[in-house]
Amino acid sequence: MSAVIEISGLRKTFHSLRQGRRVAVDGFDLLVEAGQVHGFLGPNGSGKTTTLRALLGLVRADGGRMRVLGADSPERLPEVAGRVGAIVESPQFFGNFTARRTLRLLAVAGGVPTSRVDEVLEQVGLLDRSEERVKGYSLGMKQRLAVASALLKQPELLILDEPANGLDPAGIREMRDLMRSLSEAGVTVLLSSHILAEIQLICDHVTIISRGRRVTHGRVDEVLAGFDQHEWQVRVAEPERAVELLGRAGLSVTAHPDHLVVAGVDDPELISRTLGEQGLWVRELIPLRPDLESVFLELTGTTPHPMVPRQLDGPAAGPDDVVIDLDARENREVDA
Numbered sequence: 001m002s003a004v005i006e007i008s009g010l011r012k013t014f015h016s017l018r019q020g021r022r023v024a025v026d027g028f029d030l031l032v033e034a035g036q037v038h039g040f041l042g043p044n045g046s047g048k049t050t051t052l053r054a055l056l057g058l059v060r061a062d063g064g065r066m067r068v069l070g071a072d073s074p075e076r077l078p079e080v081a082g083r084v085g086a087i088v089e090s091p092q093f094f095g096n097f098t099a100r101r102t103l104r105l106l107a108v109a110g111g112v113p114t115s116r117v118d119e120v121l122e123q124v125g126l127l128d129r130s131e132e133r134v135k136g137y138s139l140g141m142k143q144r145l146a147v148a149s150a151l152l153k154q155p156e157l158l159i160l161d162e163p164a165n166g167l168d169p170a171g172i173r174e175m176r177d178l179m180r181s182l183s184e185a186g187v188t189v190l191l192s193s194h195i196l197a198e199i200q201l202i203c204d205h206v207t208i209i210s211r212g213r214r215v216t217h218g219r220v221d222e223v224l225a226g227f228d229q230h231e232w233q234v235r236v237a238e239p240e241r242a243v244e245l246l247g248r249a250g251l252s253v254t255a256h257p258d259h260l261v262v263a264g265v266d267d268p269e270l271i272s273r274t275l276g277e278q279g280l281w282v283r284e285l286i287p288l289r290p291d292l293e294s295v296f297l298e299l300t301g302t303t304p305h306p307m308v309p310r311q312l313d314g315p316a317a318g319p320d321d322v323v324i325d326l327d328a329r330e331n332r333e334v335d336a
């Protein structure tokens with residue numbers, strides 16, 4: 001498969017008088033191959049937007065190599081720009097224009113045949129509402145109009161920063177269906193998000209960033225499998241006796257208020273047989289599979305704890321700062 005986006009060792013530090021030096025991206029790597037729907041995940045402030053802006057030449061990187069569709073970025077970006085659709089900064093539309101007029105204007109400005117306008121309106125599901133003024137649109141409709149504008153030139157690569165941000169569940173579902181249909185049409189999609197469940201449903205590949213560094217990447221199913229501890233939730237009438245029996249059989253078991261968790265077991269028959277042979281019948285046996293949310297929370301250290309406000313990613317640590325646990329996390333990378 002050919003590489004559509006290649007980033008290696010990207011670095012970007014912001015300097016401001018008020019906040020001083022801020023390492024936003026700290027040696028970040030990303031590989032997106034043709035045909036992927038690639039999720040770019042990270043907590044707020046972890047460096048996603050800065051990475052996408054650097055990739056598209058909107059901000060100057062301090063170091064690293066970037067290529068888009070084989071062209072070095074930003075130097076040779078203009079050569080491939082016509083094949084890339086991107087929405088990184090929320091586009092501002094004229095409120096008094098209709099969606100159709102907006103897209104016609106953009107098509108003419110971009111040298112795209114205006115016949116594309118109805119096609120993209122149809123693609124994003126706005127054809128029926130295309131004669132309404134944009135100021136009356138919901139957030140979801142505005143997001144879809146933004147995607148429509150990026151699709152005008154029939155891009156091979158679509159880059160979207162937080163396309164589902166602020167959408168209600170129905171809007172997110174529509175966005176998901178749209179991404180799927182684009183992918184089926186052969187478009188490679190890179191989308192950044194912190195809506196993990198959606199990424200799990202939409203994307204086949206994922207890269208997770210925390211504090212400006214990649215903490216894991218690979219196929220979504222492989223990333224999840226890497227965190228699978230083969231755990232089972234078990235309910236029985238006599239949990240204390242069950243703990244004893246399972247422990248005696250050499251199984252790792254943890255007691256919770258209303259259930260047990262047995263870890264490291266591939267075949268659940270082992271659990272039911274161990275208990276059943278001693279006359280203890282299993283009432284419930286449920287596999288506990290990791291989801292992207294738990295992986296993300298573990299890798300980015302943003303797992304909520306009672307009484308502790310939810311943590312956002314701070315700026316990446318500078319060379320003199322202590323980077324807590326990141327090396328350990330890096331070791332958990334899953335190769336694509």
Ligand SMILES: Nc1ncnc2c1ncn2[C@@H]1O[C@H](COP(=O)(O)OP(=O)(O)OP(=O)(O)O)[C@@H](O)[C@H]1O
Nearest residue numbers: 014022024042043044045046047048049050314315
């Ligand atoms: N123009 C800027 N000047 C100074 N600091 C900046 C600038 N842009 C980004 N930063 C800082 O760089 C870090 C990374 O920000 P970035 O916007 O890339 O994160 P993000 O992952 O996209 O976050 P979010 O999910 O909230 O959009 C943050 O600490 C942010 O405050």
